[in-house]
Amino acid sequence: MNFNYDNGLISYKDRIIKCGFSPDYALQPEEGYRAELISVNNEVLYSFTFEIPLKVNVDLGDPVFKTLSGGMIILNRTDFALTFPGFDNAKSAVIYNPRKYKVLEVPLIEEQFIGKKGNWMWLLALILLLIIAYAAYRHYRNRDGEKR
Numbered sequence: 001m002n003f004n005y006d007n008g009l010i011s012y013k014d015r016i017i018k019c020g021f022s023p024d025y026a027l028q029p030e031e032g033y034r035a036e037l038i039s040v041n042n043e044v045l046y047s048f049t050f051e052i053p054l055k056v057n058v059d060l061g062d063p064v065f066k067t068l069s070g071g072m073i074i075l076n077r078t079d080f081a082l083t084f085p086g087f088d089n090a091k092s093a094v095i096y097n098p099r100k101y102k103v104l105e106v107p108l109i110e111e112q113f114i115g116k117k118g119n120w121m122w123l124l125a126l127i128l129l130l131i132i133a134y135a136a137y138r139h140y141r142n143r144d145g146e147k148r
Contacts, residue, residue: 001084001093001106005052006077010095012106013079022085025049033103034096035082039089040109046085053080 002013010033025048036047059070084093095104 002079002081003095003104004077004079005054010052010104012104015106015108017086023083032098034100035084036094036096037084037087037090037108038092038094039087040091041089042091045087045090050082052078054078 001015004011004013028049029051030049032049032051034047034049037045039045054075056073056075057070058073059068061068082093084090090108092108093106094102097103
């Protein structure tokens with residue numbers, strides 16, 4: 001899942017579903033933001049602690065004086081990604097700030113129209129079946145009329 005951090009606000013950008021392995025979050029910061037996958041039964045399926053990558057180390061070399069200098073830049077804005085394992089019953093991904101307040105909830109269940117789309121497919125299949133049955137009825141009825 002891709003997110004944007006802008007001066008303390010986290011917003012959801014998009015997600016990509018890929019087959020593969022989710023990262024091993026064995027090494028987590030003790031404090032920081034927390035991400036959780038919540039099931040349709042409101043149970044925590046998976047969780048981990050993370051830091052938003054706001055610190056960038058920069059090294060500058062001066063070829064004339066043959067010196068190397070640099071330091072750390074702290075960003076106010078950045079894009080970052082979090083990787084979660086896939087669960088069929090995952091309802092949402094929730095992010096909490098370091099003070100344990102919910103700052104973002106991203107629904108993972110597709111649009112509400114998926115169930116209705118399936119109903120439309122059944123309805124279209126039924127209409128098609130009725131059309132075929134009617135055409136067969138007309139064909140055999142006309143065929144019987146020609147034999148008389």
